[in-house]
Amino acid sequence: MNEERAEACAVLLRQARAIVDADGTGEAALEKIKGLLVGLANRGEALFSKDDYAMPDAHGRNHVLALEDGDGMGLYLTIGLPGKEAAPHDHGIWCVNAAISGREVHRFYRRTDDGSREGYATVEEIGEVTVAPGQGMTMSDHAIHATAVVGDEPAIGLALYGYALVRFPAVVWFHPAFSSVRVGASRRAEAA
Amino acid sequence: MAFEVTVVNTGATIACAADQTVLEAAVGAGIDYPYTCATGNCAACISEVQAGAVSMLPYSDNALSAVQVGEGKVLACRARPLSDVAVVWLGRGRR
Numbered sequence: 001m002n003e004e005r006a007e008a009c010a011v012l013l014r015q016a017r018a019i020v021d022a023d024g025t026g027e028a029a030l031e032k033i034k035g036l037l038v039g040l041a042n043r044g045e046a047l048f049s050k051d052d053y054a055m056p057d058a059h060g061r062n063h064v065l066a067l068e069d070g071d072g073m074g075l076y077l078t079i080g081l082p083g084k085e086a087a088p089h090d091h092g093i094w095c096v097n098a099a100i101s102g103r104e105v106h107r108f109y110r111r112t113d114d115g116s117r118e119g120y121a122t123v124e125e126i127g128e129v130t131v132a133p134g135q136g137m138t139m140s141d142h143a144i145h146a147t148a149v150v151g152d153e154p155a156i157g158l159a160l161y162g163y164a165l166v167r168f169p170a171v172v173w174f175h176p177a178f179s180s181v182r183v184g185a186s187r188r189a190e191a192a
Numbered sequence: 193m194a195f196e197v198t199v200v201n202t203g204a205t206i207a208c209a210a211d212q213t214v215l216e217a218a219v220g221a222g223i224d225y226p227y228t229c230a231t232g233n234c235a236a237c238i239s240e241v242q243a244g245a246v247s248m249l250p251y252s253d254n255a256l257s258a259v260q261v262g263e264g265k266v267l268a269c270r271a272r273p274l275s276d277v278a279v280v281w282l283g284r285g286r287r
Contacts, residue, residue: 057258059250060233083250087231149250173229178219182228182236 005047009066009075012040016073016160025094025162030138033096033160038136041098041158048100048156053077055154059084067164074164078157080104080149088123088146088176092169093162098136102155105130106137109144109174121181123174131157144174163188195273199223200242200280208273214239214246215268226281230269232256237268237281244277 016033023029040047053063059081066075080102088109097104109123123144129137130150139145141162149155163169170186197208199218208217215237218225228236232251241264249270256267268279 056253058232058253058256060252061254081250084252085231085250086233087229089229171229171234175230177216178230180219182230184228184234184236 002052006066008040008043008047012036012160013066013068013073013075017068020073025141027138027140030094030096030140034098034136034138037096037098037158037160038134041100041136042134044100044133048077048158050156053079053156055079056081062159062165065158071163071167074161074167076159076161076165078155078159080147080155082149082152082154084155085148086146088144088174090142090144090172090174091161092142092171094139094141095162096136096138096160097131097157099131099133099155099157101133102149102153102157103130103132103151104155104157105148105150107146107148109146111144111174119180119182121174122179123176131155195244196276197273198243198276198278199225200278208277210272210274212272213249213269214266214271214273214277214279218268225268226283227269229255232267232270235267236283238283239266239268239271239279239281240264241266241271242278242280245274246271246277246279247274248272 015036019029019032061079063077106129108127110126112124113122131137168187171184173182193210194207196205198205206217206221226236228234235255251270
């Protein structure tokens with residue numbers, strides 16, 4: 001990784017850590033982090049050259065940019081090709097995104113059933129945001145969102161998570177068409 | 193247009209529209225097909241096509257590798273039939 005990019009990513013992590021330590025991970029704190037991440041993403045091709053990151057073999061790939069020591073945050077460069085999507089899901093930890101190029105739609109949901117039936121869930125869409133260059137979005141620990149890459153060009157962006165992806169909690173996936181919920185395997189135990 | 197999809201694990205043969213995924217058709221038919229994300233981001237529904245052909249909707253590299261594609265593996269949640277198909281799921285998802 002080039003030194004300028006490595007330093008910029010390390011600075012971002014240090015600044016985000018200072019915010020989290022001082023203010024927690026509420027909406028106001030995540031908005032502050034979003035401002036920093038959008039600023040980093042705005043440096044665009046000068047810092048995150050497409051030549052340095054392999055495009056997906058299929059349609060989606062993540063590249064590690066910087067990780068905190070221990071059980072800390074992870075910063076990634078994410079690439080999604082047009083049509084790449086994810087069903088509504090709760091990844092159990094906060095995140096902040098910012099676009100470098102392309103557009104990704106995030107639709108937000110809330111669960112409407114009481115969770116008493118195993119494997120059954122209903123959700124209701126409550127909002128939508130399109131993340132394009134110059135923009136970002138935040139999600140709290142248990143927010144539910146669905147994603148879709150729209151337009152004709154790859155969506156390349158930055159994603160900062162409260163945990164590294166290799167230490168992610170179980171991701172909970174909701175499927176409105178099936179009125180179902182499925183829980184992926186947690187990576188926290190195996191990564192400990 | 194619809195094709196016939198045989199789920200080898202259960203022996204059931206079901207109808208699957210050309211614009212429907214194998215997973216959608218199977219779940220709609222009451223088959224307990226394993227899945228988790230259902231959008232090509234995990235590998236819970238990884239399957240092998242034993243007969244026929246499918247096309248694939250977009251998916252993530254970490255759900256299905258190029259090597260696995262070369263071995264005839266697919267993600268049922270992303271696979272749409274191009275002909276009558278026989279498919280077998282290779283794992284079990286968690287609820």
